[in-house]
Amino acid sequence: MRRVDPERVARKREQIVVEAARLFGxxxxxxxxxxxxxxxxxxxxxxxxxxxxxxxxxxxxxxERDLPVVESLIAKxxxxxxxxxxxxxxxxxxxxxxxxxxxxGMVVELLRRxxxxxxxxxVVAQTAExxxxxLAALIARGxxxxxxxxxxxxxxxxxxxxxxxxxxxxxxxxxxxxxPELRRTVLxxxxxxxxxxxxxx
Numbered sequence: 001m002r003r004v005d006p007e008r009v010a011r012k013r014e015q016i017v018v019e020a021a022r023l024f025g026x027x028x029x030x031x032x033x034x035x036x037x038x039x040x041x042x043x044x045x046x047x048x049x050x051x052x053x054x055x056x057x058x059x060x061x062x063x064e065r066d067l068p069v070v071e072s073l074i075a076k077x078x079x080x081x082x083x084x085x086x087x088x089x090x091x092x093x094x095x096x097x098x099x100x101x102x103x104x105g106m107v108v109e110l111l112r113r114x115x116x117x118x119x120x121x122x123v124v125a126q127t128a129e130x131x132x133x134x135l136a137a138l139i140a141r142g143x144x145x146x147x148x149x150x151x152x153x154x155x156x157x158x159x160x161x162x163x164x165x166x167x168x169x170x171x172x173x174x175x176x177x178x179x180p181e182l183r184r185t186v187l188x189x190x191x192x193x194x195x196x197x198x199x200x201x
Contacts, residue, residue, distance in 0.1 A: 009051075012047070013051045013061075014041065014065075014155050015042075015043075015112065015133065016037060016038075016041045016047075016048055016051060016052070017058065017061045017062055017065065018041075019037060019040035019041040019045060020032070020037045020040075020041075020058045020059070020061075021039060021062045021102070021106060022040070022102055023120075024059060024062065024101025024102075024105070024106060024109050025100075025101075025104075025105040025106035025109070026101075026102050026105055027105075028105065028108075028109060028111060029055075029059060029112065030107045032055075033055075034048050034049070034055050034058075037055075037058060038135055039170050041091050050110065056113075056117055057094035057117075057119075058150065059113060059117075059120065060097050060119060060120050060123055060157060062106070063110070063123050063124055063127070064123050066127045067123070067127045067130070070094075070127050070130050070131055071130055073090060073093050073094075073134075074090070074130055074131065074133070074134030074146060077089055077090055077134065077138065078134045078137050078138065079192075080138065083138040083139070083141040083145065083147065083148070084142050084148065084190070084192045086138050087139065087142070087161070087186070087190070088183055088186065090131075090134065090135060090138070091161060091164075091165060091182060091183070091184075092174055092179055092182075094131065094165045094183055095160075095165045095168045095169070095178060095179060096179075097169075098165075098168045098169050098171075098172040098177075098178050099173075099174065099175065099176060099178075100172060100174070101172070101173065101174035103169045103172035104169060104170050104171070104172050106169075107166065107169045107170055108170075110124070128162060131158070131162055132155060132158045132162065133158075133161055134158075135154075135158035135161055135162075136155045136157070136158040136175060137153040137154070139152065139154040139157050139190070140154040141159060142190070142192070145157065146174065147192055148174070148190045148191060148192055149190060149191030149192075152190070152191070157189070157190070160189065161186060161189070164182065164185055164186065164189070165182070168182050
């Protein structure tokens with residue numbers, strides 16, 4: 001019996017997901033067929049169905065990739081002794097793909113698909129929960145250290161920061177980085193002590 005190479009499977013699956021994300025973001029979910037995805041990924045439609053049960057599963061996979069990335073990101077920064085710079089590092093990483101021209105389209109398609117796919121909603125909610133928990137811990141530490149406005153609620157503030165990042169994606173355009181403006185917005189919202197390095201990164 002032929003043995004399956006896990007690394008090859010993972011690479012091929014990732015290739016399909018990357019191309020699917022690009023197509024979903026530029027063409028939309030409904031106007032992107034499995035055949036389109038297969039063609040872009042350089043595989044057959046049958047190969048797509050080998051890795052995914054249907055087109056909805058391919059779409060979910062785009063967002064399922066985010067969870068382990070976010071878990072690693074939060075684990076890296078959540079215990080930082082310098083919470084404000086750590087918050088900026090997290091926000092920067094969350095927003096780094098906002099310069100991708102397909103980003104706004106992907107966000108719009110996510111909102112559309114959420115009405116039809118409870119599993120997708122659960123995936124996105126789980127990822128958001130990890131981010132909320134990590135940012136809230138950093139915000140609470142910043143408040144305790146006197147670096148962040150003490151009137152802010154850590155959990156609600158963490159959710160607002162995620163909303164600000166989402167807004168950056170909705171306003172994304174090719175070749176434009178929203179990070180400087182995003183940092184200024186976050187800095188002022190937190191009521192943190194302004195340092196040029198906080199804005200410039």
